[in-house]
Amino acid sequence: MTGFWTLFYKEFLRFWKVAFQTVAAPVLTALLYLLIFGHVLDDHVRVHGVQYTSFLIPGLVMMQVLQNAFANSSSSLIQAKITGSIVFVLLPPIPYSAFFVAYVLAAVVRGLMVGVGVLLATVWFAEITVVSPLWILVFSITGGAMFGALGMIAGIWAEKFDQLAAFQNFLIMPLTMLSGVFYSIYTLPTFWQGVSHYNPVFYMIDGFRYGFFGVSDVPPQSSLLVVAACFAVVSLLTLQLLKSGWKLRA
Amino acid sequence: MTPAVAIVDVVKHFGTLKALDGVSLSIEQGEFFGLLGQNGAGKTTLISSLAGLVRPDAGRLSVLGYDVIRDFRDARRRLGVVPQELVFDPFFNVRETLQIQSGYFGIRKNDDWIDEILHHLDLTGKASVNMRRLSGGMKRRVLVAQALVHKPPVIVLDEPTAGVDVELRQGLWQFVRRLNAEGHTIILTTHYLEEAENLCGRIALMKQGRILALDTTANLMAAHPGGTLEDVFVRTMQQ
Numbered sequence: 001m002t003g004f005w006t007l008f009y010k011e012f013l014r015f016w017k018v019a020f021q022t023v024a025a026p027v028l029t030a031l032l033y034l035l036i037f038g039h040v041l042d043d044h045v046r047v048h049g050v051q052y053t054s055f056l057i058p059g060l061v062m063m064q065v066l067q068n069a070f071a072n073s074s075s076s077l078i079q080a081k082i083t084g085s086i087v088f089v090l091l092p093p094i095p096y097s098a099f100f101v102a103y104v105l106a107a108v109v110r111g112l113m114v115g116v117g118v119l120l121a122t123v124w125f126a127e128i129t130v131v132s133p134l135w136i137l138v139f140s141i142t143g144g145a146m147f148g149a150l151g152m153i154a155g156i157w158a159e160k161f162d163q164l165a166a167f168q169n170f171l172i173m174p175l176t177m178l179s180g181v182f183y184s185i186y187t188l189p190t191f192w193q194g195v196s197h198y199n200p201v202f203y204m205i206d207g208f209r210y211g212f213f214g215v216s217d218v219p220p221q222s223s224l225l226v227v228a229a230c231f232a233v234v235s236l237l238t239l240q241l242l243k244s245g246w247k248l249r250a
Numbered sequence: 251m252t253p254a255v256a257i258v259d260v261v262k263h264f265g266t267l268k269a270l271d272g273v274s275l276s277i278e279q280g281e282f283f284g285l286l287g288q289n290g291a292g293k294t295t296l297i298s299s300l301a302g303l304v305r306p307d308a309g310r311l312s313v314l315g316y317d318v319i320r321d322f323r324d325a326r327r328r329l330g331v332v333p334q335e336l337v338f339d340p341f342f343n344v345r346e347t348l349q350i351q352s353g354y355f356g357i358r359k360n361d362d363w364i365d366e367i368l369h370h371l372d373l374t375g376k377a378s379v380n381m382r383r384l385s386g387g388m389k390r391r392v393l394v395a396q397a398l399v400h401k402p403p404v405i406v407l408d409e410p411t412a413g414v415d416v417e418l419r420q421g422l423w424q425f426v427r428r429l430n431a432e433g434h435t436i437i438l439t440t441h442y443l444e445e446a447e448n449l450c451g452r453i454a455l456m457k458q459g460r461i462l463a464l465d466t467t468a469n470l471m472a473a474h475p476g477g478t479l480e481d482v483f484v485r486t487m488q489q
Contacts, residue, residue, distance in 0.1 A: 002356040002357070002358055003353065003354050003356055006350055007353075007354065009350075013341065013346075017341050018341075080339075083340075084335045084337035085337045085338060085339045087331075087333050088339065088354070088396065090302070090303055091301055091302070092351075092354035092355050092400075093323035093324075093325075093326040093355065093356075095323070249303055249304065249305055250264070250298070250303065250304045
């Protein structure tokens with residue numbers, strides 16, 4: 001058990017020691033999104049009967065939770081692989097399941113810390129209600145965990161920083177940006193509405209937003225089922241990679 | 251008595267390269283054992299297989315009777331490895347690095363032993379210094395400390411003195427000799443043959459993934475009267 005907690009603590013310290021870069025910077029990015037989009041669209045757009053800035057804030061929070069959970073596990077693994085310091089966690093008797101949980105848990109913690117930071121920084125700009133804090137918690141944790149696990153896959157797979165950047169830019173960014181962070185999918189043409197339903201991030205953001213306004217494109221129970229199923233698939237794949245030692249043990 | 255390390259018919263390929271070609275070897279508890287060979291002979295692959303970093307295609311390896319794959323937890327608890335590459339985690343200072351490494355092995359509150367290691371490796375004054383700010387020699391000492399932090403009965407040193415100054419070498423060997431005298435099994439790979447000659451009771455000479463010679467240092471030297479271990483090494487490699 002100590003091996004697991006130490007690995008989790010190490011992963012926590014790794015981002016906390018550079019919190020200005022890993023926590024404060026994403027909060028600033030989200031704030032800039034809010035200031036720009038909110039300023040341009042707040043007087044013109046209402047979504048689900050809610051003012052645009054109020055609608056946007058939960059989306060931005062969730063987007064940063066997901067992107068930072070991914071960044072935490074992926075950057076830790078690729079950095080350790082490239083510098084060779086990965087041997088320090090491969091030599092000890094830490095089971096692969098504990099390895100998985102420690103990395104994912106640290107990713108969730110970073111995601112949640114950034115998410116809270118974004119909420120605290122943006123809540124002054126619009127009226128925010130909280131209808132169901134449980135849904136907020138459930139979707140931020142499951143979403144963060146899934147992206148933490150995805151980050152592990154990317155970190156294990158990538159051998160160079162540009163490969164990781166490709167994973168981030170061509171998969172993670174489109175998935176999060178085209179998930180309904182900035183809009184309700186019912187404002188899209190029918191075809192793109194259908195496409196959006198194949199994006200698991202849409203369900204994370206929609207369910208998370210339900211916790212604030214009590215209104216969503218899809219019932220939160222259905223969203224949770226989709227997110228949980230996706231998390232299970234990604235987790236099983238990650239565990240299988242760790243068990244096989246693919247790209248970690250020769 | 252259970253051997254410290256048992257290696258039976260180990261084979262490992264990297265693509266078409268046969269890095270280990272049926273290596274068998276038994277190292278008794280308390281030995282100071284030398285594993286010598288040219289670059290690419292398979293020494294690091296063999297050590298990595300023992301540490302679980304490389305998975306052999308065939309054969310078995312065990313540490314104090316524990317299979318390195320089936321009983322990996324027990325095997326790894328009993329093994330400390332100083333890697334050849336100068337690697338470090340830039341986020342932590344020396345003490346944090348050693349505390350974290352202790353935790354990975356399930357050991358909490360290990361500061362007394364950490365202080366002792368720091369003292370013997372002349373690192374006490376650097377305990378609060380970030381790893382990035384250490385010289386190459388200092389980083390090498392921390393690698394040794396990391397391998398010892400869980401008090402493993404079997405210690406593998408993979409070229410620990412490569413690029414290291416004379417003072418550190420002497421201090422390191424003094425400390426390792428003491429550990430050996432206390433009962434720790436030491437397995438050493440080095441290109442400094444005079445070090446192996448002075449330290450190792452038994453030596454294996456490897457070439458192209460095979461063991462060409464395996465005997466006590468005295469017997470190897472006796473087979474080439476008047477020569478040094480370097481002479482023995484050169485003649486064996488020419489076979």
